[in-house]
Amino acid sequence: MDFKPPFQQICKAILLQNSTHEALSSHDDDKVSLVEECELPLIDLSHLNLGHFEGDKCMNEIAQAASQWGFFQVVNHGVSQEIIKSMQNEQRRLFHKPFAEKVEKNFLNSSSNCYRWGNPQATCLRQFSWSEAFHISVTEIPTMNDHHNSLRSTIEAFVKTVSGLAKRLAEILAQPLGVKPNYFEENCPPRTSYLRLNRYAPCTFPSQVFGLISHTDTDFLTIVHQDQVGGLEIFKDGRWLAVKPNPEALVVNIGDFFEALSNGAYKSIKHRVVSTQEVERLSVAYFYCPSYDAVVQNCGNEPSTYRQFTLREYKLQTQIDVQETGEKVGLSRFLL
Numbered sequence: 001m002d003f004k005p006p007f008q009q010i011c012k013a014i015l016l017q018n019s020t021h022e023a024l025s026s027h028d029d030d031k032v033s034l035v036e037e038c039e040l041p042l043i044d045l046s047h048l049n050l051g052h053f054e055g056d057k058c059m060n061e062i063a064q065a066a067s068q069w070g071f072f073q074v075v076n077h078g079v080s081q082e083i084i085k086s087m088q089n090e091q092r093r094l095f096h097k098p099f100a101e102k103v104e105k106n107f108l109n110s111s112s113n114c115y116r117w118g119n120p121q122a123t124c125l126r127q128f129s130w131s132e133a134f135h136i137s138v139t140e141i142p143t144m145n146d147h148h149n150s151l152r153s154t155i156e157a158f159v160k161t162v163s164g165l166a167k168r169l170a171e172i173l174a175q176p177l178g179v180k181p182n183y184f185e186e187n188c189p190p191r192t193s194y195l196r197l198n199r200y201a202p203c204t205f206p207s208q209v210f211g212l213i214s215h216t217d218t219d220f221l222t223i224v225h226q227d228q229v230g231g232l233e234i235f236k237d238g239r240w241l242a243v244k245p246n247p248e249a250l251v252v253n254i255g256d257f258f259e260a261l262s263n264g265a266y267k268s269i270k271h272r273v274v275s276t277q278e279v280e281r282l283s284v285a286y287f288y289c290p291s292y293d294a295v296v297q298n299c300g301n302e303p304s305t306y307r308q309f310t311l312r313e314y315k316l317q318t319q320i321d322v323q324e325t326g327e328k329v330g331l332s333r334f335l336l
């Protein structure tokens with residue numbers, strides 16, 4: 001049984017739907033062309049434990065990167081290479097299961113169907129994502145079906161280390177904002193975060209379709225482990241930059257909610273993944289999210305840019321926008 005989602009067929013159907021021949025887009029920022037490569041700001045987290053001076057310097061580097069880039073990478077992060085390797089092995093095994101099984105409602109666990117592929121609302125190739133993913137909320141991990149035992153224990157080990165890292169980075173970033181110290185303790189209990197396992201299949205026409213379309217993340221911050229294939233791009237200073245993979249590092253990016261909390265001091269920037277022709281690409285993203293009804297509001301300088309909102313409202317608005325326009329609009333829906 002084939003494990004590949006029917007990407008080819010859906011893209012052909014989208015092309016047929018559009019009477020005029022589909023060009024990716026007239027806008028430069030959408031065209032997949034050769035982009036400049038960059039190295040994200042590299043922060044060595046072991047410096048946090050080297051006493052006040054080095055520790056404060058490291059915390060400032062984190063806040064600076066969040067403000068000027070919205071993206072950075074960290075080494076000595078505490079997630080072992082062994083866990084990362086077993087995570088990748090489990091991902092390969094999972095994604096190489098028959099497609100017919102993956103789409104089954106209770107394939108992974110008894111409750112929700114967390115498998116998604118392509119972008120069902122795409123009305124043109126530019127909105128299609130040539131990738132498949134599993135969204136696994138931390139609460140669902142213990143309920144995973146018994147035949148996913150090794151996947152469950154690997155995910156538990158990964159989440160155990162990366163959730164502590166996410167909370168620590170969030171608290172470091174919140175400090176200069178004057179956010180109350182236990183804000184994340186209260187508003188981001190472990191169960192409200194989730195893991196997104198991504199597989200980017202090789203694509204026969206990589207210049208015509210993205211692995212993951214341009215978006216910002218719906219969370220406070222995201223911690224991503226990407227393999228060495230490359231393809232992640234960030235939109236900075238009006239142009240796309242290819243992020244050079246670093247085998248020792250985890251990528252950290254600011255999400256929409258930290259941009260709102262910091263009143264724009266920290267940037268949630270657009271990023272995307274371009275397709276590859278030859279090899280599959282794997283990544284795993286940990287989304288550090290608030291509980292559904294925690295109020296996200298400006299804790300930075302006045303006047304506020306965005307009105308206060310909850311994750312529940314924000315996700316509802318994203319669903320409406322994805323249904324109506326094929327893509328998420330995001331923070332601009334909540335401008336004051």
Ligand SMILES: C=C1C[C@]23C[C@@]1(O)CC[C@H]2[C@@]12CC[C@H](O)[C@@](C)(C(=O)O1)[C@H]2[C@@H]3C(=O)O
Nearest residue numbers: 119196213215216217218318322326327328
């Ligand atoms: C089609 C979409 C679903 C998505 C928003 C988007 O327009 C493009 C990226 C998707 C993504 C990827 C990362 C996160 O899981 C997510 C919540 C996000 O912020 O962007 C999802 C969005 C979604 O699933 O709603």
Ligand SMILES: O=C(O)CCC(=O)C(=O)O
Nearest residue numbers: 196198226232273283285
């Ligand atoms: O695969 C990557 O490197 C990034 C994935 C991503 O942006 C996401 O899952 O939100």
Ligand SMILES: [Fe+2]
Nearest residue numbers: 215216217271
């Ligand atoms: Fe993302």
